[in-house]
Amino acid sequence: MAYTYPEFASVTAIRQEEGRRYSMEIELDSTGSKTFVVIQKNPSRANAEVSDHTINRVLNYLYRNRGKYPCLQGIKKVVFLNLIPWYQTYSDLLVEKEKNLSDSENLRTIEAYLSPGGPCIVGWGNPPKGLRQTYEGLSGKGFDLLKRVGTT
Numbered sequence: 377m378a379y380t381y382p383e384f385a386s387v388t389a390i391r392q393e394e395g396r397r398y399s400m401e402i403e404l405d406s407t408g409s410k411t412f413v414v415i416q417k418n419p420s421r422a423n424a425e426v427s428d429h430t431i432n433r434v435l436n437y438l439y440r441n442r443g444k445y446p447c448l449q450g451i452k453k454v455v456f457l458n459l460i461p462w463y464q465t466y467s468d469l470l471v472e473k474e475k476n477l478s479d480s481e482n483l484r485t486i487e488a489y490l491s492p493g494g495p496c497i498v499g500w501g502n503p504p505k506g507l508r509q510t511y512e513g514l515s516g517k518g519f520d521l522l523k524r525v526g527t528t
Contacts (some may be wrong), residue, residue: 380426381435387401387423417467418467419462470507500515
């Protein structure tokens with residue numbers, strides 16, 4: 377199923393290469409200047425033209441609740457990052473990329489977006505099948521970055 381972005385959201389920047397997405401910036405049709413960083417497990421299929429189920433769920437939640445919760449007030453931009461940059465709709469298939477899961481460029485990208493210390497939502501979930509040890513190591517690196525920059 378192909379997903380379109382909600383009417384209130386538009387992709388303003390995307391950094392991807394060779395089957396990987398490092399970052400995707402989406403502006404919301406709302407007033408404010410706050411940027412939220414969302415770190416997920418891995419990209420499914422969302423790119424500049426096509427969204428996916430998870431991206432839309434996050435965008436809809438943030439947009440619908442921006443007036444309800446004080447921490448969401450003033451949200452203007454959402455930056456989607458991933459613990460694993462490889463595009464793969466079915467995360468169990470990431471086992472094929474096990475040796476390349478820890479991508480230093482991806483970790484640098486995460487650190488750069490976290491360094492301002494703004495709000496961050498971590499939603500990378502459980503390890504893909506067959507990758508528990510590798511994934512726990514990668515999750516640890518992600519948490520270390522969060523601690524180092526003091527993200528809220």
